[in-house]
Amino acid sequence: MNPIHSAQSASRLSLPQAPISQPQDTEKASFKNFLLDSIQDVNSMQQDADKAVETLMTGGDANPAEVLTAVQKADMAFRLMMQMRNKMMQVYQEVRDIRV
Numbered sequence: 113m114n115p116i117h118s119a120q121s122a123s124r125l126s127l128p129q130a131p132i133s134q135p136q137d138t139e140k141a142s143f144k145n146f147l148l149d150s151i152q153d154v155n156s157m158q159q160d161a162d163k164a165v166e167t168l169m170t171g172g173d174a175n176p177a178e179v180l181t182a183v184q185k186a187d188m189a190f191r192l193m194m195q196m197r198n199k200m201m202q203v204y205q206e207v208r209d210i211r212v
Contacts, residue, residue, distance in 0.1 A: 158189075158190065164183070
């Protein structure tokens with residue numbers, strides 16, 4: 113048996129790092145655009161799940177496991193989006209209640 117070297121195992125487990133670069137256009141990196149893109153992603157997941165369920169129910173060529181996975185993925189994304197919304201509303205309320 114070969115001994116496990118910590119340097120080798122650490123290098124195997126490290127995730128690839130994306131290059132860090134400063135955005136040239138502030139519009140690209142705005143929080144508003146991030147939120148809008150996230151909402152659009154969740155919406156497209158829900159539409160894809162709806163299409164998969166419709167295909168399955170009409171007798172189309174759909175794998176039930178893939179349909180279930182798509183529905184659960186869309187549900188989880190929607191729940192996460194709602195939790196983010198709730199947290200943002202809570203922070204907004206706290207900031208609004210600050211007396212200057």
